[in-house]
Every structure is written in C-alpha cells, then in structure tokens.
Amino acid sequence: MASPPDQKATIIDGKAIAQTIRSEIASEVRLLSEKYSKVPGLAVVIVGNRKDSQSYVSMKRKACAEVGIKSFDIDLPEEVSEADLIHKVHELNANPDVHGILVQLPLPKHINEENVLGEISLEKDVDGFHPLNIGKLAMKGREPLYLPCTPKGCLELLFRSGITIKGKKAVVVGRSNIVGLPVSLLLLKEDATVTVVHSRTKDPESIIREADIVIAAAGQAMMIKGSWIKPDAAVIDVGTNAVDDPTRKSGYRLVGDVDFKEACKVAGYITPVPGGVGPMTVAMLLKNTLDGARRVIEQ
Secondary structure, eight states: OOOOTTOOSEEOOHHHHHHHHHHHHHHHHHHHHHHHSOOOEEEEEEESOOHHHHHHHHHHHHHHHHHTOEEEEEEEOTTOOHHHHHHHHHHHHHOTTOOEEEEOSSOOTTSOHHHHHTTSOGGGOTTOOSHHHHHHHHSTTOOOSOOOHHHHHHHHHHHHTTOOOTTOEEEEEOOOTTTHHHHHHHHHHTTOEEEEEOTTOSOHHHHHTTOSEEEEOSOOTTOBOGGGSOTTOEEEEOOOEEEEOTTSTTSEEEEOSBOHHHHTTTOSEEOOSSSSHHHHHHHHHHHHHHHHHHHHHTO
C-alpha cells in the first residue's frame, strides 16, 4: 500500500492476512476430507434478533462455507429459557460431527452467560472463553486447548508482519475478559513486558508513550491520540466504535480506539478500522475449529 506523504506507518492489512490464513485452512480441510472423509463442524448458536449479532453470525457462517467447514445453525428465540439453551449446548456437546460450539454474545438479560459458557465442552470451546482455557493461558508451562479468537488474531498480525515481541514493552488498553486480559497473557507468554491500562489508571498517556507495542481494546472512539504513540511503535487497534457521519448513507462510520490519521504519522505499524483485527477474529475462529476437528479426526 502506498503511503501518503506525511504517513510513516506501514498499514497492517488484516483483510489480506486473514485471506491468506483462510486459504491455508481451506487446503487443510480438503486434506482431512480426502483422507478421512470428514470435515470440521462448527455450531453457531444465536439467541434473539439483535441486528449486530445477526450480522456477525451470518459473517461467521459464510466464512465456514468458504473454507469447507460444515456450519450447524442454531437460531433460538429471544425468550428461550436458560435451561433450554443449556440443553441445546449439551446436545451439541454430544454430537460427534460438531467440533466447535460458539454461543454469540451478548445473551438476553434473563440468561446468565457464565452458566451457559461453562457448559460448553472444553474440547469444543473454540471461542476460548472457558475458565479452564483462560486459566491455563494464565499459567506458565500450561497450554490451553484454544486461545480466544481476537487476542490470537492480534498476535498473528504481529507475527506475520515480522514484529518482534520478545523483550519489548507492550501496553494493553482495556481489561475485558474477551480481549484485554487474554491478550495481555498472550504477550507475556511471548516474553513481552506487559502493562495493562484501564479506566482507573492515572495518566494513561505517559504509560502508552513508552510502549513498543500498543493493543487498544478499550471501546472508546479515538481515545488514544497520535501524540501518545512512541515513534515506530506497532499499534493494533481492536476498537470498533460507531461515530456519527452525516456524509454516509448509514449516518455513521466505524473508527478505532486510536486516532488513526494522527497515529499514522508516528507509528511504525498500525492496523486500520475496519479491515484490521476484525477479519482476523473470524479467521482464528475457523483455525480453532480446524484444530479441534483434527484432534478428534486424526486420533
């Protein structure tokens, strides 16, 4: 990608990297199918009809079709009881053709997410959110069966862009269970020195300024200014925030947690929003499903 005159940063093209990974997965799936006449299966469970969840789910199902993974579509009504949802999860746990189970979050208010996610079989937890998977991720010398998709995607972007992690100062902005916490654990596993900045952190700017690697996952539009970025740092922007934009047909546009235009003038590498981390999350979900299937099929 050609850089505008005042742009210094190399843009990390998550879309292109994800496409490469998807074609790698497609050929692995073909091999499994030829050798064992079996393909990986992913069950995607969605409850209710939230627009954003619907669009995520259809994207995941489409991605499965593209690489030859069989998709099991479970669409449940908004008012389904927690017990019925758990019963459905148990059915999928018992189905040998399903190698991965994904329950699209958030769930309706009357359902306890923890209760549901805890019922997904460890071997099929392709989202990597089971407490045992996160627990093993947190411990030295232990390997979780699955890594959460977005954090795994963030690291894959760094690896495939040739960015060294070992010995570097990494700052993670945000401490959610889905991104901030696991990505900080992954960076530790790769021998980075990790600081987590969150809503109670005093003077986040001075901490972020020291970072060789910034992973922004706070969910606050453009909170990280260009002036906060250390020259030549690698910036992975996980944020997807809608901001009003009357020039767009939709009335809004998506921006990250980093002021992209300003950060481009300082950073060494940066991911765009959209087209950075997003496509990687889906690619990692497919990769986790393939890995789960191989563990079962190649036994």
